[in-house]
Amino acid sequence: MPTDTFNFSAPVTADILIVEDEPKMAELLKTYLTAAGYASRWISDGREALPQVRSQMPDLILLDIMLPGCDGWQICRELREFSDVPILMLSARIGEEDRLQGLELGADDYICKTPFSPREIVARVKAMLRRQRSVSALPSALSIDADLHCASVDGVTLNLTPQEYRLLKALAATPGRVFSRDQLLDKLHDDYRPVTDRAVDSHIKNLRRKLEPFFDGRNVIHAIYGVGYKFEIIEP
Numbered sequence: 001m002p003t004d005t006f007n008f009s010a011p012v013t014a015d016i017l018i019v020e021d022e023p024k025m026a027e028l029l030k031t032y033l034t035a036a037g038y039a040s041r042w043i044s045d046g047r048e049a050l051p052q053v054r055s056q057m058p059d060l061i062l063l064d065i066m067l068p069g070c071d072g073w074q075i076c077r078e079l080r081e082f083s084d085v086p087i088l089m090l091s092a093r094i095g096e097e098d099r100l101q102g103l104e105l106g107a108d109d110y111i112c113k114t115p116f117s118p119r120e121i122v123a124r125v126k127a128m129l130r131r132q133r134s135v136s137a138l139p140s141a142l143s144i145d146a147d148l149h150c151a152s153v154d155g156v157t158l159n160l161t162p163q164e165y166r167l168l169k170a171l172a173a174t175p176g177r178v179f180s181r182d183q184l185l186d187k188l189h190d191d192y193r194p195v196t197d198r199a200v201d202s203h204i205k206n207l208r209r210k211l212e213p214f215f216d217g218r219n220v221i222h223a224i225y226g227v228g229y230k231f232e233i234i235e236p
Contacts, residue, residue, distance in 0.1 A: 014059035014129055016040040019049050019075065020090065021067050025116065029062065032118040036126065046070030050078055058085060060125055063107070065091040065098075073105060080106035084174050086128045088121070096226070103227060104180050131176035131232060141214075141233070144169050153214035163188050164207045167200070171221060171231035180228040204229055 016033055020026040021044045033040045043052055046067035053061070061079070065072035076087055089102040089110045102110045109124055144151045151158045151168055160168065166187045171179060184200045208221050220233050 014038050015056070016060050016062060016125065017049075017052060017058035018042040018062045019046065019067065019072070020044065020062065020064045022064075025113070028118050029121065032122045033125070036122045038125070044068070046072070046075055049075045053079065053083065053085065057083065060086045060088065060129060062121070062125070063087055063089050065089060065093065065102075073101065076102065076105045076107055084177075086176075088124060088128060090121070100180060100227065103178050104183060106177075108174075108177050128176065142172060144172060153211070156214070158210055158214075160207070160210065161203075163199075163203050164210070167203055168207060168211075168231075171229060175231050175233070178224050178227055178230045184228060200229075 016038050018026050018029055018033075018040055020029070020042065023044070026042045026044070030040045030042060041052075041058075043049060044067075047069035049061075049063075049070065052058075063072045063075060067075075072089060072091070076089065079085065079087065087107045087109075089107045090113050091098060091102075091110070092113045099110045108128060111121060111124060142151065142153055143155075146169070149162070149165055151160060151165060158168075167184060170184065170187045181200045184204075188199060188203070204221055204223075208219055211220055212218065215233065218233075220231060222230050222232055224230060
């Protein structure tokens with residue numbers, strides 16, 4: 001096997017939990033993560049994932065889907081009940097439905113292992129952690145008051161409809177995370193009235209228009225083709 005040259009700049013050390021039942025693949029991931037400046041630990045049994053996270057919260061999880069003991073779908077679902085830790089799902093399954101299921105369960109990204117590219121995985125890890133670190137600057141710009149059901153930017157209250165407020169609250173709670181249209185539809189109304197995904201697109205369009213003047217005309221709600229939307233402030 002040819003030796004790859006690593007060109008990654010070493011970031012601030014982060015703790016990556018690898019949940020993968022193939023030892024050779026896990027060791028290769030650990031090697032590349034170490035070269036990129038990250039600490040990592042590995043477990044191969046799905047039943048150990050939640051106890052590991054609860055005992056020592058990682059900065060990011062690389063989560064395989066087909067695992068002994070407990071599959072990645074169930075692990076992701078249960079993780080999202082108590083944690084917003086970034087999750088990058090790994091799978092040999094390449095179907096669109098599998099990708100959508102992973103994102104709808106709360107995964108932040110999904111990558112196919114065929115062909116297996118540890119360098120791409122590390123690049124995605126780096127991007128996800130960079131987005132996570134950038135969240136620390138968010139509260140000074142955008143503030144959401146759950147009690148008053150309103151949002152403001154730099155102290156200026158946004159003139160939002162109830163639906164726009166609910167969408168912004170959901171998206172901004174976890175910047176960088178992709179929400180499907182179905183997930184956002186659930187946020188639109190409390191009375192479960194029938195709505196279509198076009199309603200989401202319409203509200204997102206209006207919400208973007210109201211936010212852009214506060215961010216120098218930049219778009220902070222990004223469409224992910226075929227999936228949905230994410231909130232992310234990209235510095236110029």
